[in-house]
Amino acid sequence: MRHLLSLADLDQGTVRYLVDRAVRFAEPRQRGLPLADRVVGIYFRRSSTRTRSAFQAGALRLGASTVFYGPDDLQVNTGETWGDTIRVMSGYLDALVLRTNDSMGELREIADASGIPVVNALTRDEHPTQAIGDLATLREHFGELSGRRILYVGEGNSSAAALAMAVAAHPGLELTLVTPEGFGLPPHILDKLEKLDGADRIEERHNIRRLPRDMDAVYATRWQTMGVSHDAQDWLAAFDGFKVTRAMLSQVARGSGEEPVFLHDLPAMRGQDVDDDVLDGATSLAWRQAYHKMTSAMAVLEWSVSGIA
Known part of the structure; x- marks a missing residue:
């Protein structure tokens, strides 16, 4: 079965x-x-x-x-x-x-x-089929996934968990997740990831002010999974600085200056988790990602x- x-x-x-x-x-x-x-x-x-x-x-x-x-x-x-x-x-x-x-x-x-x-x-x-579609989008675009580096920015939600598991299955592919304190991957997901071959190519951080460099792709999701607000009244303050902007893409780009491609599992909250000129920009693969x-x-x-x- x-x-x-x-x-x-x-x-x-x-x-x-x-x-x-x-x-x-x-x-x-x-x-x-x-x-x-x-x-x-x-x-x-x-x-x-x-x-x-x-x-x-x-x-x-x-x-x-x-x-x-x-x-x-x-x-x-x-x-x-x-x-x-x-x-x-x-x-x-x-x-x-x-x-x-x-x-x-x-x-x-x-x-x-x-x-x-x-x-x-x-x-x-x-969200396992989401992650399959995510990597299919990158595989189609780059040809090969080995040697590529993905930066995920936002909540450690179901899409992030599946993405990490899918990345672990692909030798040479790396993932850095930058999530707010208190909104990262749940402990039981981290435990599951630690048991996978390839877990050493997955890293989670919480400091949005110190982003990694040399990224090939930047991935964002809606901060309110399925549109449901978080319990804490001031939860939005934890996401200050996590919006994906053109400046962020430039900051994490490879030394060659080539802008990373942008992914989003959609729906996007324009102006909150991503700016319009990123979502609709020339390097956005979000719409092809939706097709996949x-x-x-x-x-x-x-x-x-x-x-x-």
């Missing part, structure tokens, strides 16, 4: 395969219809623009049909257990994609009771349902 719950569950060769496959799916002639006559269920407990559209469009482009479930559509809302629900769905569907926005524990319980592959489309802990959310969904669906790779 090929579930994708966490990138840390996969061997690193599989992570690299999924990134490379996502790049190849950007070429329509490479697609075919490997999921013809298959049915993919898609359940989203919260709103979504890109990830929901990416999985639906990606499944359709691979030849599958889709069944979408909104937050009020399933009887789990009236007391039925997820175990009973997924046992029934396993007779109807060939895979189930879930966005819960809650803990990974719930998703693992669903997967344990499932007779079909379960794909994580975002939990509070990790679909190709990463396609790579994962093909891998999990058809068994290819």
Whole structure:
């Protein structure tokens, strides 16, 4: 059973395969219809623009049909257990994609009771297909990932956690995360990262005034994950200086003066986490990155349902 719950569950060769496959799916002639006559269920407990559209469009482009479930559509809302629900769905569907926005524990319980592959489309802990799309974007742009250096600026959220796990799977790729004190990667994520080969190429810092140099890419995310404010009333003050500006890009550029490319998982809060002239600038790959959310969904669906790779 090929579930994708966490990138840390996969061997690193599989992570690299999924990134490379996502790049190849950007070429329509490479697609075919490997999921013809298959049915993919898609359940989203919260709103979504890109990830929901990416999985639906990606499944359709691979030849599958889709069944979408909104937050009020399933009887789990009236007391039925997820175990009973997924046992029934396993007779109807060939895979189930879930966005819960809650803990990974719930998703693992669903997967344990499932007779079909379960794909994580975002939990509070990790956003694995986002990271596959992130690295596919850089792989497509640079050709090779080895020797490249990524600077992540902002909250240590689910996108940051998945990015770190994906980077660890790629030899020679380096990641520096600069996060505010109190808003870094959670301890259980740090523990998971420490057990991965390649963890020595991942570093987390908290001083935004002392940024590393010689970066090939700068990555930002929305500071309010899923639009939810932090508990502390003065939380925004902790992010002072974390907005990505043209000056920041110049500050961390390589000695050659070549400006780093810019990534953002979107939605962006213009003027808060990034300036317009960065997001819309010539070195921004954010819009291509959004496209690769679909190709990463396609790579994962093909891998999990058809068994290819």
